[in-house]
Amino acid sequence: MTKPSPGEEQEGGAAEASGASERERDARRELLALCTETKRLARAEKEVAKVEFLIDGPDLWIAAVSSYNVVLDLKASRLQHGCRDFQGEVRERRLCKHVAGLLLAIDEAVAVRVLERIVDPAGDWHLEAMVARGFGKS
Numbered sequence: 001m002t003k004p005s006p007g008e009e010q011e012g013g014a015a016e017a018s019g020a021s022e023r024e025r026d027a028r029r030e031l032l033a034l035c036t037e038t039k040r041l042a043r044a045e046k047e048v049a050k051v052e053f054l055i056d057g058p059d060l061w062i063a064a065v066s067s068y069n070v071v072l073d074l075k076a077s078r079l080q081h082g083c084r085d086f087q088g089e090v091r092e093r094r095l096c097k098h099v100a101g102l103l104l105a106i107d108e109a110v111a112v113r114v115l116e117r118i119v120d121p122a123g124d125w126h127l128e129a130m131v132a133r134g135f136g137k138s
């Protein structure tokens with residue numbers, strides 16, 4: 001009487017290589033949530049596809065997001081943008097959907113670095129409202 005040996009193809013080991021598990025921890029979005037509202041962040045996700053880069057890094061980004069310019073200058077620690085929403089939010093160091101959209105569009109490590117300094121009350125990052133019309137198409 002011999003037992004039938006079960007198929008042993010499913011031995012453990014390779015399971016974790018599947019990468020099926022979603023990454024819940026997204027440092028960039030966690031930081032963005034600190035400086036914008038959930039609804040606005042959801043709108044920012046839709047702006048990502050509309051970002052047009054005039055200069056795309058590595059330490060200066062000039063982009064049009066829905067026809068509003070966003071200038072992100074790492075060397076000067078400065079972010080300039082001019083939509084109405086941003087002009088109101090900038091005093092609170094909060095971000096509009098365009099800026100959040102740009103930060104979602106660029107390299108994640110850079111965005112995290114910028115956001116960490118924006119959310120830091122002692123941070124030296126400059127948020128500046130500007131009124132120039134963007135170069136992008138609306």
Ligand SMILES: [Zn+2]
Nearest residue numbers: 083086096098
């Ligand atoms: Zn804006």
